[in-house]
Amino acid sequence: GTPFLMVFDKLLHCGATTGHISLGLLYEVTQINKRNTRGLNDNDLREKIHQMRPDYVYIHLGVNDALHGIPLRETLHNFIKFRKFLEHQYGTQVIISLPLLTSDADDNRKILTFRSHLEKLVDEFMDQVPRAAGLKKFWCNPNGNFIKDEKFKRELHSDDGIHLSDRGKDLILGNFRHQIHRVRKNCHPDVMYRRAQPSSSRVAT
Numbered sequence: 266g267t268p269f270l271m272v273f274d275k276l277l278h279c280g281a282t283t284g285h286i287s288l289g290l291l292y293e294v295t296q297i298n299k300r301n302t303r304g305l306n307d308n309d310l311r312e313k314i315h316q317m318r319p320d321y322v323y324i325h326l327g328v329n330d331a332l333h334g335i336p337l338r339e340t341l342h343n344f345i346k347f348r349k350f351l352e353h354q355y356g357t358q359v360i361i362s363l364p365l366l367t368s369d370a371d372d373n374r375k376i377l378t379f380r381s382h383l384e385k386l387v388d389e390f391m392d393q394v395p396r397a398a399g400l401k402k403f404w405c406n407p408n409g410n411f412i413k414d415e416k417f418k419r420e421l422h423s424d425d426g427i428h429l430s431d432r433g434k435d436l437i438l439g440n441f442r443h444q445i446h447r448v449r450k451n452c453h454p455d456v457m458y459r460r461a462q463p464s465s466s467r468v469a470t
Contacts, residue, residue, distance in 0.1 A: 270319040274300050274326055301329040302343035318355055321448065323441055325362040331379040332372055341386055352402050360404040360444055361387065366417035368426025377415060406444040410436060
């Protein structure tokens with residue numbers, strides 16, 4: 266099977282599927298039908314997971330929730346429900362990529378609030394389980410290298426101040442690769458990923 270599933274919104278889907286960097290991993294990319302976290306619990310995504318049975322699911326969602334008025338409580342519930350589904354069915358490791366900022370100051374206040382609550386959600390979950398590394402199934406990737414003084418870095422974004430430049434796409438996929446290696450290093454041996462050939466990659470379009 267393919268050990269990694271990357272779940273993106275439209276903002277990042279193109280960067281992963283056009284191969285801006287070589288991840289050195291066997292992975293698939295899926296873009297959810299809905300452009301927010303409500304899509305995490307759609308049947309089509311669950312069917313893909315059932316077919317793949319991935320060891321790791323990497324999620325980059327949440328900006329549209331924050332900016333389009335979806336209540337924060339609902340967004341957090343979507344993540345919790347999805348994590349429970351993965352853990353109970355497959356024991357899958359879940360990595361949440363914290364959303365990036367934009368060029369709009371008002372938008373960024375919403376996104377920063379969302380980021381802090383999402384990070385707190387992961388911390389609270391980890392406080393409820395034993396400290397054994399093998400039991401950690403919920404991770405955060407802060408993408409801190411995209412933020413300086415609570416503002417976005419212009420050079421990592423395209424002219425619209427929202428979508429990523431080629432450099433930004435390279436960097437965020439590099440963050441993904443780094444976080445996967447971190448999770449693998451800290452996992453209990455019985456949940457270590459199924460090793461893929463380093464030169465192989467398979468991308469769903």
